[in-house]
Amino acid sequence: MVLCRTLLLMLIVGASSLCLSQQVASITQTPIYKDQSRSFEVRAADLVARMTLEEKVSQMLNEAPAIPRLDVP
Structure with missing residues (x-):
């Protein structure tokens, strides 16, 4: 149960980081x-x-x- 929560949290953090990096790239326009x-x-x-x-x-x-x-x- 704890392992599932940890994996879910890691997935959420990873997805958030990916979205943030894509937003930063789109802001710079380069x-x-x-x-x-x-x-x-x-x-x-x-x-x-x-x-x-x-x-x-x-x-x-x-x-x-x-x-x-x-x-x-």
Whole structure:
């Protein structure tokens, strides 16, 4: 019973932290993938998460097209 409460509390705190970090990112208006102070891995993951399936598929071509919506040349 105590373990279940502890796990539930951890889930709530984790979800709250995630929501807060997303709110902070939206307040700054600078996408994570454009923040050069972040690691390459974090920036790449953020960029790919923002891409649509069609945009991801288009990047698999030999000469991938730009993605103007995300300001990717």
